[in-house]
Amino acid sequence: MPTLGLISDTHNLIRPEALAALAGCAAIVHAGDICGPEVLAALARIAPVTAVRGNNDRGAWAAAIPEQATLDIAGIRVFAVHDALDERRHPQAAQARVIVTGHSHRPALADDGRVLRINPGSAGPRRFTLPIALALLHIAPGADGPALRVEFVNLAGDAAVPVASR
Template structure:
């Protein structure tokens, strides 16, 4: 079993409970609005890391972060982009990971699994603080979202 930790919209806040949840991941994906290099450094200490730039990721530290990326993890091709409205779906992607809305959501459309882990950073309106994971076991992909606080 391969565990991919999913996080987005930390906005420069890494909560201890989110870090504890991500610990033990084989790989972590951050879907943007990181807002500081310290977040990347902390997550990279836990597992190999894939990140994309969100609309709030500005400055020299963020210049080399791609706006979208496709990676293959445990035999599954994931496409990561911060804002679903900016998605250009590569034909071979089986999973799309997004952020931006701060709303945790899992949905399957046309054979593609769409996962937004929600926001792990400062609370926005009455939306939950959340993160997620993908459990990959052969061809089976099981998404799970977790709400904190």
């Protein structure tokens, strides 16, 4: 089954480590603050990209990027929006099994049994002491439907990305 690459807050920086970590993904979701079309072009050379516009995505190139997006992959509906606070404004989120957000630059994982919420962290320039990371969503066959496993990838040799995989 496929792996979905999750990346956010690149802020116009595409790290070689990020490209290497995403190699082999069936698709990629960028959860906003892309800050330049070159980032999306680099990711698109790896796999199809679904991107949402973040608060720092401005200008003509960003106007065509939606505020929210939905992707179906291997029987899983994935909803993406930049800021988790905006999730409630979009009824499409209610049908998602996975919700991907960015904005905080903090890797995070929460599962309430119905919805798996993932913030892959920031793959762009370091902000404060936060880790530089992205996430991989591994989708595998399961007895009750697709099984999901999240793997956070440390991109900058930080001591630890402070989120355990599920």
